[in-house]
Amino acid sequence: MSSRETILKRLRERSDGPLTAPVSDFAVVTGRGWDAAERVARFERLIGSVHGEVVHTSRASWTDTLAEVLAAKGVMRLALGRQHPVAAEARSALADGGVELVDADRDIEEWQREQFESVDAGLTSTRGGIAETGSLWLWPTPDEPRLISLVPPIHIAVLDADSIEDTFFDVVECHAWAQGMPTNALLISGPSKTADIEQTLAYGVHGPKALVVIVRHTGGVPA
Amino acid sequence: MAAVKLYPPRPEKVYLFGTCLIDMFYPEAGLDAMRLLEREGIEVIFPDDQTCCGQPAYTSGYHDEAREVARAQLGLFPEPWPIIVPSGSCGGMMRAHYPQLFAGSVDEALARDVAGRVFELTEFLVHVCHLPLKDRGESETIAMHTSCSARREMGLADTGPALLAKLGQVELVEQARASECCGFGGTFAVRHPEVSAAMVEDKTQAIEAAGAKRFVTSDCGCLMNIAGRFAHQGKDVQGEHIASYLWRRTS
């Protein structure tokens, strides 16, 4: 008998007999009832508490904000996609500036060392945010691959304020994640960190040292 | 975590289960518990044939022996009166573990009945007697160590402090890491003496650092352990069962 068969047989022929599966009540992880302003405020407070930087801007002028962030952080080389509107708008806005745009939609084998050693920041879109934990959710695509939010020392993520939902459970349910998962789905909540050296927090151990979230608003922009 | 318990109205009579440690080492605490109850107009029945709840054997894995010892106690409480136990450890054994110890046996129903009538002393004084206390003692600063069984198995972290708060002249200070075990743990103190010693050392230091010259507890295992450590070091910090402390200051 294979190990597979042995294991399954032992589990099926359980000596204390079959178990009864209980029904779960998920009320405790949903139904927060926060309004839009509260969601944004909570998101900012929570991600801020783990060193995520939040910059508010309007939908119309977000690329100006991006340029300011890039200048403030001294970013010379920015990796980004091409097709997603975030990448497309960033590309056209930054076309004549001093920032070199690095194509992220290439097989990693072609540019691994370049990505690891000479890209200052990665720009990505996000699918949404989670107010309760201050998290971004990303489904990397061929256009915006997995590693551009991880390898460069700075990750700049663009988030629409109205895409922030209350809880992780709400996101999984409302967007029917179970109907079709991507190769990789990610929650990102702040820059990479560790407390492995005597409980002292240090940032940027393997992933980015800084995470900047550009929050785009269609209505008023919070001060 | 103990389930929420519905408390009965004040009964006419109660049983007192004194516990083996009190019987042999701290009998005054048992008597003082009885006096506190009697002062409230409650008749206290002390079944003479009581010995031990069986817990030492139970936690050591000797459940056959523990069951026989427990069985010898089950028949001592024939009337439907509450059973008062001046120990969270023994009370927890009787309330939480008797039903499971007798599960599937002829005594299961009786074990459940007894378990359902068990109250730890401070729990009973607070929630059933609503005990009034008039402090006649000198002003002093004390600490309380609530046993892990009272705190976690029976869910009674607050009843001891609630009683002490009624003593006008007593300032109750909380030692650092108040909820941490003192290191007694029954046979644990014997099987792992060095670890147990490190735990009681930290507990005595915390009580001293809180500025208390006296500590009270509702469990004689903890009392024996903590007071024994203070005495061994020649430190002038006294320990007392909470029943004795309450009686002494209000009589």
Added chain:
Amino acid sequence: MSAVQDAVHTYTPREFHRQAHDALGNPQIRDNFRRAMDGLMDKRRGVFSDWDLETLRELGANIRLRALAKLPDLLEQLEANCQANGIRVHWASDGDEACRIIGEICQSHDARAVIKGKSMVSEEMHLNAHLEQAGIEALESDLGEYLVQLNEQTPSHIIMPAIHLNTDEISEIMHTRTGTERTRDVDYMTAAARQQLRERFMAADVGVSGVNFAVAETGTLCLVENEGNGRMTTTVPPVHIAVTGIEKVVEQLRDVPPLYALLTRSATGQHVTTYFNMISGPRKPDEHDGPREVHLVLVDNGRSSIYQDDELLDTLRCIRCGACMNHCPVYTRVGGHTYGTTYPGPIGSILMPHMLGLEETKDLPTASSLCGACGEVCPVKIPIPDLLVRLRKESVGQGRGNVPGAGVKRSAKEVAAWKGFEWLATHPAAWRRTTALAGKLQKLLPSSIGPWTDYRSAPKPAKASLHALVKRHRRGEGES
């Protein structure tokens, strides 16, 4: 630098007492653990303060119980969905078989270098040693694991592997092993490790990771982490091998958010970790990064035995948060290595006897005062104290014999002692005579009674027992 090892120091559960003695006598170890555990307990308390924690724990326990109730079906469903997603699934009855499977995958790719994300199951099966014997270098990439590996040690905590080391010790290890300049600057050391490991990620042929939750419904492997090494391990090398115990499966994707909420808050007092990484397959043809191959190795290693018994089953609910050790007064004082097992602390004491047998681990179930702190904080409500008692029962041969080595601690002397106790406590008249006699003889009793009196004064039996005092009280005689 007592904790900085010059050579491999092996710990074994057989030597619990000696190892505890050594740890208790080591102020550095005592201090490192005390401060770390105090901090973790505080953070956990804070992070749950605005939650209905009992309801959330109830849900966590319920989700895990449901998964276990359907375990064989869910494992088959997980396998089918993983395969449909392009993940290759392997089954291993024990640690050796899992090591063999992983070794073979590595060899089929001519792998020389394996980079590892944090995986306690791989520690459980001693994967690194196995790979090294096959000439394959296995390098840990979680910072704590990396430091512990540099120091030729094993983790002392399941979440924070290097928690037994302080900053100075770590500086010394990094200096000795990697040539990093000695410093107390944690950022500097972190940056140095980042640099050292980045090269290794790029050079690695295979990445090996653990799994926090495996979702049957979608064939998804979830990894929880803060550093990003888990994402690196599962994305950069061309081959990713995930290894997990068979109990880690959950039924549905919706089961994941509550367990994740419980895990991070219970483990380190965080609302959330930096990364929650959900992997549902290898790189697709149009994708530009990620491994070309993903394997999942499902490891039994004693779990299906635990599964047989209704009471012991609760052990398998564990989501490996480590809260039980953070709150354990014994673990806090002796540290993780003292246990001599992959999983230390309360969860280790109820899990390792199944993996190693009670003969090897006979001191673990008793290494607890049954204070209940572990059970109180367990996010999935495992009744750890009850399970410790159950294993004590098995040790002395009064259990169901469902644990390897059952009965190993049964001794004629102890049985006689407990039989004697039973006889006395079931003969009330004899009991009363004994307590009365003890009081009369109190002056004659020894003031030294073994280990108790090494640290405490001996308790003296009272002159009159409670039985006697009550009689006098009833007669209205002068008291005390």
